[in-house]
Amino acid sequence: MDLFSNLMLGASTAFLPMNLFYGFIGCLLGTAIGVLPGLGPTATIAMLLPITFGLPPESALIMLAGIFYGAQYGGSTTAILINLPGESSSVVTAIDGYQMARNGRAGAALATAALGSFFAGTVATILLAMAAPPLAAVALNFGPAEYFSLMVLGLVASVALASGSLPKAMAMIVFGLMLGTVGTDVESGTPRYVFDIPELYDGLNFVAVSMGIFGICEILRNLENEQERSVSVKRVTGLMLTKDDVKRIIGPVLRGTALGSFLGVLPGGGAMLASFASYAMEKRLSPNRAEFGKGAIEGVAAPESANNAGAQTSFIPMLTLGIPGNPVMALMVGAMILQGITPGPNVISDEPALFWGMIVSMWSGNLMLVILNLPLIGLWVRMLTVPYHLLFPAIIGFCCIGAYSINNSVFDVFVMSGFGVVGFILSKLRFEPAPLLLGFILGPMLEENLRRAMLISQGDPTVFVRSPLSLSLLLFAAVVLALVLAPGISRKREEAFTE
Amino acid sequence: MLKIKNGRDFIGGLTMICVALLFIWFGRELTVGNSFQMGPGYFPVMLSILLIAIGALIVVQSVVVHAEESEPDMWNWTAFALVILGPVGFGLVLSGLGLAPTMFLLIVGVAAASRYANWRHSILLGLFLSVCSVLLFTRLLALPVSAFGPWVPFLGSV
Amino acid sequence: MNLKRIMKIVAVAAAFGASGAAPGHAADDYPSKTVTVVVPFAAGGNTDTFGRLVAEQLDKRLGQRFIVENKPGAGGNIGLGDLARSKPDGYTIGMGTVSSNAINQTLYKTLPYSKEKGFEPISLIASLPNVLVVNPDKIKANSVEELIAFLKAEPGKHTYASSGVGTSIHLAGELMATKTGIKMTHVPYKGSSQAILDVVAGHVDMMFDNIPTAAQQVKAGKVKALAVTSLERASLLPDVPTMASVIPGFEATSWHGLFAPPGTPPEIVEKLSKEVQAIIADPAMKAKLEAMGVTPVGSTSAEFKDFIAKETAKWADVIKAANVPLQ
Numbered sequence: 001m002d003l004f005s006n007l008m009l010g011a012s013t014a015f016l017p018m019n020l021f022y023g024f025i026g027c028l029l030g031t032a033i034g035v036l037p038g039l040g041p042t043a044t045i046a047m048l049l050p051i052t053f054g055l056p057p058e059s060a061l062i063m064l065a066g067i068f069y070g071a072q073y074g075g076s077t078t079a080i081l082i083n084l085p086g087e088s089s090s091v092v093t094a095i096d097g098y099q100m101a102r103n104g105r106a107g108a109a110l111a112t113a114a115l116g117s118f119f120a121g122t123v124a125t126i127l128l129a130m131a132a133p134p135l136a137a138v139a140l141n142f143g144p145a146e147y148f149s150l151m152v153l154g155l156v157a158s159v160a161l162a163s164g165s166l167p168k169a170m171a172m173i174v175f176g177l178m179l180g181t182v183g184t185d186v187e188s189g190t191p192r193y194v195f196d197i198p199e200l201y202d203g204l205n206f207v208a209v210s211m212g213i214f215g216i217c218e219i220l221r222n223l224e225n226e227q228e229r230s231v232s233v234k235r236v237t238g239l240m241l242t243k244d245d246v247k248r249i250i251g252p253v254l255r256g257t258a259l260g261s262f263l264g265v266l267p268g269g270g271a272m273l274a275s276f277a278s279y280a281m282e283k284r285l286s287p288n289r290a291e292f293g294k295g296a297i298e299g300v301a302a303p304e305s306a307n308n309a310g311a312q313t314s315f316i317p318m319l320t321l322g323i324p325g326n327p328v329m330a331l332m333v334g335a336m337i338l339q340g341i342t343p344g345p346n347v348i349s350d351e352p353a354l355f356w357g358m359i360v361s362m363w364s365g366n367l368m369l370v371i372l373n374l375p376l377i378g379l380w381v382r383m384l385t386v387p388y389h390l391l392f393p394a395i396i397g398f399c400c401i402g403a404y405s406i407n408n409s410v411f412d413v414f415v416m417s418g419f420g421v422v423g424f425i426l427s428k429l430r431f432e433p434a435p436l437l438l439g440f441i442l443g444p445m446l447e448e449n450l451r452r453a454m455l456i457s458q459g460d461p462t463v464f465v466r467s468p469l470s471l472s473l474l475l476f477a478a479v480v481l482a483l484v485l486a487p488g489i490s491r492k493r494e495e496a497f498t499e
Numbered sequence: 500m501l502k503i504k505n506g507r508d509f510i511g512g513l514t515m516i517c518v519a520l521l522f523i524w525f526g527r528e529l530t531v532g533n534s535f536q537m538g539p540g541y542f543p544v545m546l547s548i549l550l551i552a553i554g555a556l557i558v559v560q561s562v563v564v565h566a567e568e569s570e571p572d573m574w575n576w577t578a579f580a581l582v583i584l585g586p587v588g589f590g591l592v593l594s595g596l597g598l599a600p601t602m603f604l605l606i607v608g609v610a611a612a613s614r615y616a617n618w619r620h621s622i623l624l625g626l627f628l629s630v631c632s633v634l635l636f637t638r639l640l641a642l643p644v645s646a647f648g649p650w651v652p653f654l655g656s657v
Numbered sequence: 658m659n660l661k662r663i664m665k666i667v668a669v670a671a672a673f674g675a676s677g678a679a680p681g682h683a684a685d686d687y688p689s690k691t692v693t694v695v696v697p698f699a700a701g702g703n704t705d706t707f708g709r710l711v712a713e714q715l716d717k718r719l720g721q722r723f724i725v726e727n728k729p730g731a732g733g734n735i736g737l738g739d740l741a742r743s744k745p746d747g748y749t750i751g752m753g754t755v756s757s758n759a760i761n762q763t764l765y766k767t768l769p770y771s772k773e774k775g776f777e778p779i780s781l782i783a784s785l786p787n788v789l790v791v792n793p794d795k796i797k798a799n800s801v802e803e804l805i806a807f808l809k810a811e812p813g814k815h816t817y818a819s820s821g822v823g824t825s826i827h828l829a830g831e832l833m834a835t836k837t838g839i840k841m842t843h844v845p846y847k848g849s850s851q852a853i854l855d856v857v858a859g860h861v862d863m864m865f866d867n868i869p870t871a872a873q874q875v876k877a878g879k880v881k882a883l884a885v886t887s888l889e890r891a892s893l894l895p896d897v898p899t900m901a902s903v904i905p906g907f908e909a910t911s912w913h914g915l916f917a918p919p920g921t922p923p924e925i926v927e928k929l930s931k932e933v934q935a936i937i938a939d940p941a942m943k944a945k946l947e948a949m950g951v952t953p954v955g956s957t958s959a960e961f962k963d964f965i966a967k968e969t970a971k972w973a974d975v976i977k978a979a980n981v982p983l984q
Contacts, residue, residue: 045701046699046701049698053709053713137697140854141738142857142859143860144855183848184822185844186821187824187845189981189982189984191984196767198734198769199731201731201732201734201984202731255825267850267854319784321854321857321879322873322874323850323853323854323857323870327699330850331700333850333870334705337706337949340945340948340949342949343870344870344872344874344876345873345879401906407727407728407730408726408727408728409728433957436902456816456844456846456860458814477890
């Protein structure tokens with residue numbers, strides 16, 4: 001197993017003109033579709049799956065992988081430009097990215113996202129090439145108890161996302177967790193809060209909820225004080241990063257990459273956890289922490305690199321164990337089976353050209369994305385200068401189609417509208433939407449793993465502290481909670497005293 | 500009597516308590532179980548109780564702590580109704596009319612929400628976007644929706 | 658553009674005329690326009706794969722487009738609800754599986770379509786055996802007999818994973834438990850990939866899993882295969898005995914077939930059925946399916962109808978015996 005010769009084998013596959021071409025097509029399609037609100041990689045790959053039937057397996061997978069990270073990238077573009085996170089992992093990017101865009105720094109935010117993602121993608125690909133099997137072993141160590149503890153840590157960290165009042169952020173997280181309970185209960189099969197609507201049996205769809213609460217709600221807010229908005233988007237200054245910007249993003253990019261590479265390996269939401277864990281971390285560590293929530297460039301750099309690193313390493317469970325870690329990977333497995341390759345633990349030895357070709361193509365795909373997207377930044381930024389009264393109907397139109405495309409059903413369009421109202425009421429009451437969405441994503445995983453762990457341990461709660469991994473995660477969560485609550489409490493006390 | 504110092508948070512806290520009560524009410528038939536054998540109702544009920552507690556805390560704070568300065572809200576009910584009902588209408592007529600007319604109606608409808616809207620622009624934008632979306636979604640991406648639905652005479656297909 | 662549009666109008670008008678004028682001879686010129694194949698599950702899954710393979714061939718043989726439309730949700734009920742509501746003229750047909758067309762009839766109190774009317778079965782396309790895999794560190798057993806003895810010695814102490822409550826994978830476990838009187842704890846997951854991961858890692862002791870993915874884990878030595886749930890041995894794991902050799906009559910396969918909405922003219926159902934049978938009998942198609950670990954079937958419409966009735970009754974008994982809560 002000589003790494004160099006393996007990489008050469010991979011390069012000889014990935015750099016075939018045909019495979020480069022399909023990789024490029026994948027990245028291009030992925031980016032194009034990612035910037036359309038609501039159309040994420042899952043829907044796109046599902047729609048384009050039939051096209052790959054006629055291709056050789058390597059080309060098909062390289063193209064699908066290109067769509068995956070292209071769409072991931074495009075999702076952050078909409079998050080930054082119009083406050084519309086198309087992917088769960090870009091919810092966090094929307095917080096500071098959109099504020100940067102409002103301050104006229106959309107170009108810098110997009111460039112940060114592109115460069116941070118490229119760096120993270122490169123590092124994660126090297127990691128994938130060198131240490132895929134040992135990293136996969138880490139994933140196997142995460143049983144239900146460990147997942148539960150990790151989710152607790154994630155929830156605690158998400159409190160840090162809020163820039164306003166702490167109790168209100170906590171209320172939003174809990175509300176999000178409660179929305180996550182809608183649908184069939186995994187453990188007992190009992191439907192909860194479905195009101196006999198078949199579409200609700202699988203729960204509320206994240207993309208529909210997020211488009212309502214972020215996208216539609218943002219449009220409503222902008223329409224309310226329309227004249228104000230045209231002045232509030234400052235004139236676009238400087239498309240590129242300044243020296244100062246570069247200095248500020250190096251640390252966050254490195255830390256985000258490290259966190260993302262590790263958490264991405266965990267099947268089921270690792271990459272998404274990584275994006276906001278890294279945001280929460282930067283908010284603690286950064287010397288510019290006061291700027292967070294108001295357009296801090298670190299708040300774009302960290303989650304974007306974490307998310308892209310995680311996207312690359314999320315291939316590890318699939319490529320080394322044959323087990324897909326998220327819906328996109330499940331689709332890739334479907335594509336592989338159609339091509340006559342059943343992914344399994346032996347895929348590295350049975351199909352070395354495919355395995356190493358995919359790895360090398362990930363890097364070349366990331367390179368293509370950066371080359372493709374840096375020149376596009378100017379175009380995207382110009383899009384913001386389109387008069388708002390022409391822009392917002394188009395956004396609504398694409399949101400409707402995007403919501404429809406999730407399950408080819410209009411039900412999700414209604415859900416999106418409904419959550420537009422919910423988001424609007426919450427914003428009137430000054431509740432922040434980001435913690436709600438995170439609670440909504442984490443809720444089902446938290447509950448499922450809690451109850452699964454209790455089921456396996458026959459109702460013995462010590463299972464969460466008996467595993468050293470789970471125990472350390474819980475202890476870490478306790479420390480983070482103390483850190484988050486401490487300044488809040490002291491501030492409250494001061495306020496009470498000054499009364 | 501106590502004077503409420505932050506009306507917005509007072510209402511916010513009460514809203515959260517109401518949401519929690521709604522969840523408890525609609526989940527009343529779910530088995531709760533206990534901490535060792537959790538039923539499907541356990542998690543929602545515990546969360547609801549937690550949300551009631553947090554809601555109460557927000558209410559108490561709103562009575563004690565002054566509100567920070569914030570800009571007064573403006574209400575624009577027409578815009579609100581158009582933007583919310585536009586997608587609902589889209590959902591209702593999509594299968595009947597097909598993508599092209601539905602998209603056109605949606606765009607022209609929601610565009611009226613803006614105070615800068617003018618009919619000529621809206622109609623042009625509507626035409627442009629319905630052509631684009633038909634090309635992109637029904638031709639390229641093969642979304643299972645036809646350009647013209649069965650309600651459109653001559654052009655429509657099922 | 659213009660010419661195309663005119664041609665389209667003519668084609669649609671012709672279709673209207675043809676279907677309206679002579680319903681008795683509907684099968685002769687069927688299909689005269691695009692046919693939609695509803696797949697009530699997400700793209701990329703097994704049902705979708707079979708649906709696409711068959712649609713592609715129908716397309717070639719009948720000279721009309723057969724378009725696959727994914728309508729996932731609620732265990733297949735949403736897509737089937739749509740299928741039931743569409744016009745029974747043969748221009749909308751759909752895929753169905755053991756879960757959506759045999760188990761859900763009992764598992765769900767209400768369905769978005771009439772349980773009595775059901776669907777017109779066209780043909781059973783293929784069936785996938787499940788394989789019972791155990792984590793070798795957790796379960797010290799080399800055969801089903803040893804496993805039963807092992808589980809009887811420690812009742813309720815061992816766990817089996819599934820892809821969800823009421824799935825064919827879960828009910829295979831319940832079938833084993835009711836037929837042998839063993840007690841195990843059921844640990845449901847959302848989908849089978851997380852479940853098999855936890856069996857490989859040893860967090861859960863065993864599970865029944867669809868053969869294509871499980872066979873890879875078996876070959877890599879991550880889990881041990883004790884038996885397959887089809888009546889015959891599976892081509893992907895020829896050395897593994899059948900469950901039926903230990904527990905007579907044990908059969909729990911995940912089957913996939915083609916259906917038409919209730920009230921579709923029998924001539925059209927018959928025509929489609931003959932085509933599907935021919936497609937499945939084609940050696941190239943057979944080889945392709947077998948390489949995936951799938952057993953090609955290609956039954957007649959009548960055979961399929963009897964089969965569904967038997968399956969529905971069998972799973973209804975298991976659900977009642979195992980006290981699976983109804984949804």
